[in-house]
Amino acid sequence: MFTIGDFARLGQVSVRMLRHYDAIGLLRPVEVDPSSGYRFYGAEQLRRLNRLVALKDLGFTLRQVGEILDDKVGADELRGMLRLRQGQLEAQIEADMARLAGVESRLRMIDLEDFPRTAEVTVKAIPAVRVAEVSALAAGYEGSAIGPVIQTLFPRLGEVVTAAGLEPDYPAIAYYTSAGNEVAVHAAVPVAADPDPAHGFDIVDLPAIECAATMLHHGPMDDIGASFQALARWIDHNGHRTLDFAREVYLECGEAMITELQVAITKGRGSPPESTSAG
Incomplete structure (x- = not known):
């Protein structure tokens, strides 16, 4: 004994x-010395202790732990319960991490609100382009909703376009429509x-845009919301109105990522200058 x-x-x-x-009857010692009150435990009690701690760490209350242990749940059944609970906690952690990433992104937007952007906004016409595309639905425009969807779409697009024997012409484009x-x-x-019809993708003609406000976003997509908001402030400040159309054109990928943001606008006060600073 120990x-x-x-x-x-x-x-x-x-x-x-x-x-x-x-004290609460979950794990009694094998023996208590009547004179000293010292508690002694046996090695076989480690089995109960391991199950007790595992269940408690997975979120069960001590009352629930006691009921499970007292029901003499078998090892296989207990393992199944723990695997199920483990999956639930992993899903919760993943959701919490996504929410945390969203909070961090929103904080970066707030931090940049009071600092003028040095990037230039260029107003230009965008020519029509024929594209191969695949699409899927996202719950909203949040990065946590868009990111996981678009990260799976582009690899799938590359696979089906290659399988069709087509040679894609870059840069790649992402755009979003209401559903x-x-x-x-x-x-x-x-x-x-x-x-x-044999293709595993659609061939679509993206229409020309007579007037688009464009700006280059440098860096990862985590911060693209701040760039879009800077572009929105420029559009509003110059008296333009947006149309229901926006594109992301991926000019450079990798660590030195460059994305051109394109937002279709109607001309506001007078004719827009060819390029001005966003701030």
Whole structure:
């Protein structure tokens, strides 16, 4: 048998917790010395301790832990319960991490609100382009909703375009359209091809834009919201109105990523200058 200190060390818990488990009847010592009150534990009790700690760490209350252990749940059944709970916690962590990334992105937008942007806004016409595209729905325009969708679309687009024997012409393009309460995310790449029902993708002619406000975004997509908001402030400041159309054109990928933001606008006060600074 082991003293409470030795058993705590072997079970990797605190002495205080062992005393608490004893007090509430979750893990009684094998023997208590009547004269000294010292508690002694047996090695076979490590099995119960391991299950107790695992269940508690996975979010079960001590009352629930006691009921599970007292029902003498078998190892296979307990393992299944733990795997299920583990999956639930992993999904919760993933959701929390996505929310945290969203908060960090929003904080960066707020931090940049009071600092003028040095990037230039250029107003220009965008020619029509024929593209191969695949699309999927996202829950909203948040980065946490768009990101996972678009990250799967472009690899799939590359696979089906290659399988069709087509040679894509870069840069790649992403654009978004309303789909009720959701957002249709389109991943596209210019191609010289006609529509074919045998293709695992659509051939679409993106229309020309007579007047688009454009700006270059340098860096990762995590911060693209701040660039879009800077562009929006420029559009509003210059008296223009946006049309329901915006594109992201990926001019450079990798660490030195450069994305051109294109927003279709109607001309506001007078004729827009060819380029001005966004701020």
